[in-house]
Amino acid sequence: MAELKPYRGSYYLWKYVPSLPAAIIFLILFVAATAFHFWKLHRTKAWFCLAFSLGGLFEVIGYIGRAAAHTSTDSVIVYAIQNVFLLLGPTLFAASIYMTLGRITRSVHAEKHSLVRIDWLTKIFVMGDVVSFLVQGGASGLMATGNNVKLGSNIVVAGLVIQVIMFGLFIITSIVFEVRMRRSPPTEALDERINWTSRVRTLYAVSALILIRSIFRVVEYAAGNDGYPLTHEWMLYVFDAVLMIISMIIWGIWYPGMLPRLIVPDQEIVTEVVAGLEMKER
Numbered sequence: 001m002a003e004l005k006p007y008r009g010s011y012y013l014w015k016y017v018p019s020l021p022a023a024i025i026f027l028i029l030f031v032a033a034t035a036f037h038f039w040k041l042h043r044t045k046a047w048f049c050l051a052f053s054l055g056g057l058f059e060v061i062g063y064i065g066r067a068a069a070h071t072s073t074d075s076v077i078v079y080a081i082q083n084v085f086l087l088l089g090p091t092l093f094a095a096s097i098y099m100t101l102g103r104i105t106r107s108v109h110a111e112k113h114s115l116v117r118i119d120w121l122t123k124i125f126v127m128g129d130v131v132s133f134l135v136q137g138g139a140s141g142l143m144a145t146g147n148n149v150k151l152g153s154n155i156v157v158a159g160l161v162i163q164v165i166m167f168g169l170f171i172i173t174s175i176v177f178e179v180r181m182r183r184s185p186p187t188e189a190l191d192e193r194i195n196w197t198s199r200v201r202t203l204y205a206v207s208a209l210i211l212i213r214s215i216f217r218v219v220e221y222a223a224g225n226d227g228y229p230l231t232h233e234w235m236l237y238v239f240d241a242v243l244m245i246i247s248m249i250i251w252g253i254w255y256p257g258m259l260p261r262l263i264v265p266d267q268e269i270v271t272e273v274v275a276g277l278e279m280k281e282r
Contacts, residue, residue: 005074013079014069015231022233023067026241030059033248044257048099055092056248062086063241084137087156087217090210090244091133091163093251097203097210098125101174103259104199108188113180115173128166135159153221160218167211174203193258202254209243209250216240 002020007013034056040046041053065082072078102122105111111118139155178200181189189196216239220229229235 002071003073007074007076007079012073013076014073015225016233017073018066018069019233020067020070022237023063023070026237026245027060027063027067029245030056030063030248033245033252034060036252037248040252040255040257044255046255046257046259048103049096049255049257051092051099052096052248052251055089055096058085058089058092059244062089086240087136088133090213090247091129091136093206093210093244093247094129094132094163094167095126096251097207098122098129098170100199100256100259101170101177101203103256104194104196104203105177107194107259108181108191108196109186110177110181110189113177113184115176121173125166125170128162132159132163132166135162149225153224157218157221160214160221163214164211164218167207167214171204171207171211174200174207198254199256199259202250202256205250206247209247213240213243 002017004012004014004017034053037049037053037056041049062082062085065078065085069075069078069082099122102118105114105118105121114121116124136156136159139152139159178197181196188194216229216235220227220235223229
């Protein structure tokens with residue numbers, strides 16, 4: 001029979017006994033989604049999506065940790081594994097999302113419509129993502145020891161706030177790009193293979209889901225160890241697990257893996273393709 005056991009003296013790592021059925025259900029879902037993403041990655045060779053696949057692997061490891069924690073609530077290693085990997089998985093999702101916008105922009109030769117200079121677009125957002133990753137990763141280790149829990153929690157909040165800010169700026173950048181594209185679309189925007197509107201909407205959807213999850217995590221850690229989010233397990237599954245599996249499903253269905261093949265440096269080739277499509281419509 002699983003029971004809540006103290007890690008050291010009267011200090012408890014958990015405020016509840018983690019649900020084994022819930023952990024197994026989401027473990028299976030993330031294993032299936034991650035396997036599908038690695039298969040898509042293998043087929044398309046779209047290496048900018050590698051971070052997204054690795055993020056799925058992080059989720060898998062995290063839920064293995066939560067399943068193990070059901071009977072090991074006093075294990076700091078198990079607690080640390082699930083804590084670190086579930087915190088950092090979405091950060092890897094974000095890296096692929098940031099890189100995709102630059103590829104969409106180049107595929108339709110719409111560099112002039114980018115709010116941020118295209119050479120810096122991916123670098124700025126990915127660098128912010130890396131900073132968020134390192135801050136959260138370093139802080140989650142402090143929390144697992146039982147010492148410096150408050151400090152670790154505050155640093156995690158700082159890392160999550162960085163992620164929220166970067167996502168907010170990214171969504172604004174994406175919206176500005178779409179508005180400018182609709183006002184003055186380049187010829188390449190007519191290429192049905194690119195379907196830039198659908199790809200941008202995919203970015204919106206996945207970005208919004210991760211943004212909501214990150215805001216929840218900020219509230220969770222800001223409320224502290226005795227706050228409602230950290231003492232009620234259902235909130236983690238509703239505002240993290242469910243949102244992240246939906247993100248993986250959306251990304252898998254509208255996979256941007258073809259984009260690298262559509263970034264053609266010779267604009268005349270793309271123009272000829274588009275012209276051919278227009279002739280067929282007539």
